[in-house]
Amino acid sequence: MQAVINGITMAYDDSGSGPAVLFIHGFPLCRRMWYPQLQALTSAGFRVVTPDLRGFGESDAPDGPYSIELFADDMVELLDHLGIEQAVVGGMSMGGYVLFNLLERYPARVRAACFITTRANADDQAGKERRLILSRDVLKYGPQLVADSFEKLLFAEETLKERPKLVAEVYRWMTANDSRGIAGGLLAMRERKDYTPLLSGFTVPALAIGAEGDKAAPPENARAIAAGILGCRLAIIPQAGHMANLENPGAFNAVLLEFLRGI
Numbered sequence: 001m002q003a004v005i006n007g008i009t010m011a012y013d014d015s016g017s018g019p020a021v022l023f024i025h026g027f028p029l030c031r032r033m034w035y036p037q038l039q040a041l042t043s044a045g046f047r048v049v050t051p052d053l054r055g056f057g058e059s060d061a062p063d064g065p066y067s068i069e070l071f072a073d074d075m076v077e078l079l080d081h082l083g084i085e086q087a088v089v090g091g092m093s094m095g096g097y098v099l100f101n102l103l104e105r106y107p108a109r110v111r112a113a114c115f116i117t118t119r120a121n122a123d124d125q126a127g128k129e130r131r132l133i134l135s136r137d138v139l140k141y142g143p144q145l146v147a148d149s150f151e152k153l154l155f156a157e158e159t160l161k162e163r164p165k166l167v168a169e170v171y172r173w174m175t176a177n178d179s180r181g182i183a184g185g186l187l188a189m190r191e192r193k194d195y196t197p198l199l200s201g202f203t204v205p206a207l208a209i210g211a212e213g214d215k216a217a218p219p220e221n222a223r224a225i226a227a228g229i230l231g232c233r234l235a236i237i238p239q240a241g242h243m244a245n246l247e248n249p250g251a252f253n254a255v256l257l258e259f260l261r262g263i
Helices: 031-043 068-082 094-105 125-141 144-154 157-162 164-175 179-190 196-201 220-228 249-262
Strands: 002-005 008-015 020-024 047-051 087-092 110-116 206-211 233-237
Touching: 002 068, 008 031, 008 068, 020 031, 020 068, 020 094, 031 047, 031 164, 031 249, 047 068, 068 094, 068 179, 087 094, 094 110, 094 179, 110 249, 125 144, 125 179, 144 164, 157 164, 196 220, 206 220, 206 249, 220 233, 233 249
Parallel strands: 020 047, 020 087, 087 110, 110 206, 206 233
Antiparallel strands: 002 008, 008 047
């Protein structure tokens, strides 16, 4: 499906009926990453909305500038377009940064929050410099530059060895993105704020999901989020890395559905 959202054409899927769950993908990915969750949640009586963020997947990739605030604004306008007043929001990695921003600026729209292999803190200076350099290089050399550098970062070691088809599928998603969107996403993440001091002020039901083999956002990040938000549940997915929902969908879906049913 497509709709004009906040001045761009946004691609999204809207499946099932029942309480709404909005999934926000990570960097440098697209909405296809949620396919193991679509069937599980729609079969369990949930409406699942999975957009491609601006600059990614099949959504428009304008020149920018991009920001986490702009991504959050887009998500709210998409909810408005779909007539959804409130949704459970799950954000993976960069999508988690968007979720933090939604909780800060649009708390009434978030029924519950699921932080998926993400972190609350901002980049340090070295991290900001790396993102700046990479954003410039991807505009010169194309999306495969980022795909090559992120491929091993996204998966647990056992996934890289034992599931080459999954790794290749995700690599294709990354290389299909527009370089302008990838560069914009890098700069948006570079400028994101540190939400660590704000965690105690978030009062929605919350779940933090980490993964044992996550190299991009090691499980201590999920533990820090869970410790900072009162009543936040914590789950660490075994035999999985940054793409925990794809690498171990059985364990991931079980944790997610238990949380959703308990809200």
